[in-house]
Amino acid sequence: MNLLADGGSTVAVLPPSGAGRRRRGIGWAARLEIAALSGPAIIVFLTFVIFPVAMAAYYGFFSWKGYGRPTDFIGLRNYVVIFQDGLFIDALKHNAVIVVLSLVMQGPVAIGLALLLNKKMRGKSVIRVLIFVPYVISEVIVGTSWSLMLQTSGAVNDLLKSIGLGGFAHDWLSDPKIAIWSLMIIISWKYIGFAVLLFLAGLQGIPVELHEAAAIDGASYWQIQRRITLPLLGPTVRIWAFLSIIGSLQLFDLVYIIWGQYIASTAGTSTMATYMVGNGRNSGNFGYGNAVAVVLFVISLVIALVYQRFVLRRDTEGALTEGKK
């Protein structure tokens, strides 16, 4: 999946097509085929992805309520307001915390689980299906059920009391000191299945012969995992981290469903996306909402480019030598 994150230099990654194709050249018939086959996808993609994104950048320069054409051009004032609004800065900080905690909380556990599920054991396939259950059910269901369970009079506090840990009962959702951790637990629970899925797929790509050779040389299970499996899983882990970072920056559904736009900022769980919806569309300030979207996009883009430049770069180089399979 190194192709996936390789925005800039994809041309280099695409290997040349086989020689068999070259000799046919590219006549008008081939051109017609190319246009007919790729045309629909390109049109749909440009219309519903690229065009709206471009329009977001345009609308962001206007004070605009969403009726008629935007006429009230205000230059960069929306952007000035965004960065002067304490609520946005808070949301940005929450996003940063979520990015870091997602990596720290999910990464090691998911690697451990993937190693576990890659071992020979009975019932493995059943477990594999079961741990993906949270990933498959919708954010709305996850949000609704967790907020019911985490209420002050909910199942979690009841369970703690019944096993004699009543002292640990908390107001999990509205206490600003705790709410972000509740959110992190819900996020980890929901998305760890995806990390495990990716890592399992990555583990399938590691040749068994390497493990066998190391075992013959007398390496223990843990030595093999540390010296062979983990380094070879590196590229997959770095791709997962990339997807996780982008996902954390864009986080919207869970926060909006559990906390709503107002409580999220007092509970300390608001994100840039909930701020965008709350202060844009929900308050009728479409110009402002689009400016927030642009800020969100630029932040994601810069982080993505830096990550590609310094972290994923070596994977693309390594992929040519190592991943011929």
Added chain:
Amino acid sequence: MAATTLDAPTHGSRTHKDAPKHDWGSPTIYFIALLLVATMLAPVVYIILGGFRTNAQITNSPAGLPAPWVFSNYLNVLKGGVFWQEVVNSTITAVATTIGVVVLGLMASYVLARYRFRGRGAMYTLFAAGLMFPMTVAITPLYLMIKNLGLVNTLPGLILPQIAFALPVTIIILVPFLRAIPDEIEEAASIDGCSRLGFFFRMVVPLSVPGVVTVGILAFIGSWNSYLLPLFVLNNEASYTLPLGVQAFASQYSVDTAKVLAFTSLSMIPALVFFSLFERRIVGGLTGAVKG
């Protein structure tokens, strides 16, 4: 002796029987696995069991088991028209999205994987860059565009953007798949008088089934669970999909927790069934993509 070592069964058993401890593994592993499964399932079990309780039971003992079991919550939801209307809306949207993504994605991936032309790299970069444009960023202009097209409160208003936003992942997973089809097959087909389009329909489509299943499932589940887009596009209850329906139901019956839990657990069944049927395929399809 030599004959036995070369025997196929002996060879095969090397991985299975040689080290018996691998066959069952240590109890610790099973303990961890059990703990894991319990953690992952507890909230889901809570929702399902909660639907079988009364509100009084839930208030008195939020974490308790149904005693006695009550079926009226589930039956009421199943008898009401709202749930089925939303199931139909969600199904139409998810199926149409999946078909659209697979058809458009497969055709474009085929061009990217097996044609050689100027602008191929640019086209691939265009789609790959789409991963950087999540729907969150585009949602407001997207909503305005859908409004101008007159698609508010209609399912096409969901389906078209969902297809567009699912294309990048689809193409990135499918291109390596299609490129892996050996040139020899194409040459053989061409010698047998098969045109390149004929090759696409007769050879490429069948051979890419594993990749197609992976992207199809991802698109289906993504559409089934999608929340942000329906939140913007649908504001009429008759056109709600299940996620919006669950939320509307939860706020409408906020005092009737048991009914909310019943509604919620019924609405997650289709995605779960779909996923458990095809889980193996998804891991298989991603394996190809991760290896690049």
